[in-house]
Amino acid sequence: MTQNYNTEKRIIDAARAVFTTKGYNGATMQDIANEADVNKALLHYYFRSKEKLFNLIFDEAFSCILSNLTNLLEEELKFEKKLKRIIEAYIDTFVSYPYIPNFIIHELASNANQLDRKLKEYKISKYFFIRRFIKIRTEIDNEIVKNRIKDIEANDLIINIISLCAFPFLLRPIITFNDGMYNSTFKIQMEMRKESITDLIINGIRNKKHNSSLLRFFFI
Amino acid sequence: MTQNYNTEKRIIDAARAVFTTKGYNGATMQDIANEADVNKALLHYYFRSKEKLFNLIFDEAFSCILSNLTNLLEEELKFEKKLKRIIEAYIDTFVSYPYIPNFIIHELASNANQLDRKLKEYKISKYFFIRRFIKIRTEIDNEIVKNRIKDIEANDLIINIISLCAFPFLLRPIITFNDGMYNSTFKIQMEMRKESITDLIINGIRNKKHNSSLLRFFFI
DNA sequence: GTCTATAGCGGGATAGAC
DNA sequence: GTCTATCCCGCTATAGAC
Numbered sequence: 460m461t462q463n464y465n466t467e468k469r470i471i472d473a474a475r476a477v478f479t480t481k482g483y484n485g486a487t488m489q490d491i492a493n494e495a496d497v498n499k500a501l502l503h504y505y506f507r508s509k510e511k512l513f514n515l516i517f518d519e520a521f522s523c524i525l526s527n528l529t530n531l532l533e534e535e536l537k538f539e540k541k542l543k544r545i546i547e548a549y550i551d552t553f554v555s556y557p558y559i560p561n562f563i564i565h566e567l568a569s570n571a572n573q574l575d576r577k578l579k580e581y582k583i584s585k586y587f588f589i590r591r592f593i594k595i596r597t598e599i600d601n602e603i604v605k606n607r608i609k610d611i612e613a614n615d616l617i618i619n620i621i622s623l624c625a626f627p628f629l630l631r632p633i634i635t636f637n638d639g640m641y642n643s644t645f646k647i648q649m650e651m652r653k654e655s656i657t658d659l660i661i662n663g664i665r666n667k668k669h670n671s672s673l674l675r676f677f678f679i
Numbered sequence: 680m681t682q683n684y685n686t687e688k689r690i691i692d693a694a695r696a697v698f699t700t701k702g703y704n705g706a707t708m709q710d711i712a713n714e715a716d717v718n719k720a721l722l723h724y725y726f727r728s729k730e731k732l733f734n735l736i737f738d739e740a741f742s743c744i745l746s747n748l749t750n751l752l753e754e755e756l757k758f759e760k761k762l763k764r765i766i767e768a769y770i771d772t773f774v775s776y777p778y779i780p781n782f783i784i785h786e787l788a789s790n791a792n793q794l795d796r797k798l799k800e801y802k803i804s805k806y807f808f809i810r811r812f813i814k815i816r817t818e819i820d821n822e823i824v825k826n827r828i829k830d831i832e833a834n835d836l837i838i839n840i841i842s843l844c845a846f847p848f849l850l851r852p853i854i855t856f857n858d859g860m861y862n863s864t865f866k867i868q869m870e871m872r873k874e875s876i877t878d879l880i881i882n883g884i885r886n887k888k889h890n891s892s893l894l895r896f897f898f899i
Numbered sequence: 900g901t902c903t904a905t906a907g908c909g910g911g912a913t914a915g916a917c
Numbered sequence: 918g919t920c921t922a923t924c925c926c927g928c929t930a931t932a933g934a935c
Binding site: 480481482483484485561564565567568569571574609611612615618619621622623625626627629630631632633634652655656658659660662663664665 | 700701702703704705781784785787788789791794829831832835838839841842843845846847849850851852853854872875876878879880882883884885
């Protein structure tokens with residue numbers, strides 16, 4: 460029983476490592492078996508098929524992103540503070556699971572059915588995300604009406620935040636290539652980005668009272 | 680001869696379509712043959728192997744990104760104007776070839792040797808990129824010394840720009856999912872991002888004390 | 900240049916011994 | 918639960934007819 464648990468866990472850990480680096484098609488059951496140091500037949504004994512094993516790993520990663528964020532969106536916080544918290548939450552997630560951005564992005568792109576499947580499984584409609592974002596969107600629009608931030612598209616702002624948080628993890632192979640930059644250095648860099656990104660976003664969208672009319676002349 | 684050319688071109692176009700959506704491992708020679716509407720054996724007749732055909736497509740995409748940017752970096756332009764031009768160039772490239780970000784990112788991540796191979800093939804060292812960026816880095820640092828922009832890492836600024844330009848194209852499957860948003864709408868959105876991203880970056884890094892003098896140089 | 904046929908191999912999956 | 922052996926399919930690649 461103990462042995463059972465260890466084997467199952469070892470397989471899952473191996474599957475995560477292999478699937479998230481090579482992708483579904485690039486990974487083989489033999490790769491995973493080698494990584495887990497178990498017999499190939501055992502993978503089928505525990506998880507029946509490659510697809511089932513993959514879905515386990517994919518769902519794990521997908522849920523990780525969703526759950527992290529949705530709680531934050533509901534919180535009652537000042538606008539800037541909430542932006543800061545969202546950015547921190549994203550970076551924290553990706554520092555803990557740096558493979559997630561590349562994995563999710565690639566699997567969604569190469570197989571649109573994945574997104575479809577996930578949504579159906581969660582019994583959520585295509586408006587799930589939209590509903591989740593209504594609150595923060597409203598808050599953004601409120602800030603605009605109060606003339607405290609520039610007249611930007613709320614969607615754009617959300618996309619910008621996700622881009623700034625996630626993309627460096629996709630660039631990692633290039634950033635760290637042959638560069639003597641090891642994991643710890645990369646982690647530190649990403650930690651520091653929490654503040655610099657928050658800074659960039661807030662300064663980038665904030666309206667400054669004394670020159671707001673001038674800025675409007677130029678940009679709107 | 681004419682027939683020959685058409686066949687070869689059809690295969691290349693088909694290979695580009697298939698490889699860039701399914702990735703190297705996801706794509707099969709049969710897929711490409713079907714897409715090109717030619718016999719599978721012809722792919723080997725023209726391109727010898729799957730790998731050679733793939734490298735052709737990959738190199739095409741990789742070169743596209745590099746060539747686009749390196750020229751710009753050498754130009755003599757005011758700092759803000761150069762940022763604006765770089766952002767425009769990136770977005771233009773990705774609007775024309777929206778598959779490039781996902782393709783490059785995934786193939787580099789799943790096969791680190793690709794990056795290695797590309798650099799060796801070009802007979803360029805690992806410092807190729809760094810040399811290319813020295814000029815813009817120096818310019819960034821100059822702006823900091825003059826106290827016109829905040830004290831940020833030049834590398835961070837570059838990463839931020841690339842992130843904001845490229846990542847929305849990776850999010851496309853999610854953004855446009857079941858959303859009635861068709862290609863033309865997405866393109867328009869990306870076109871508008873040219874200005875909003877430039878705006879965000881420049882306002883995000885500008886030092887408030889000196890912004891009035893900075894404004895003069897804005898859209899020269 | 901273009902096709903059909905097939906070699907040869909690797910991968911997912913299963914049967915069955917222990 | 919774990920292993921070996923094996924089935925079977927699909928893929929790359931090539932041989933050879935036309």
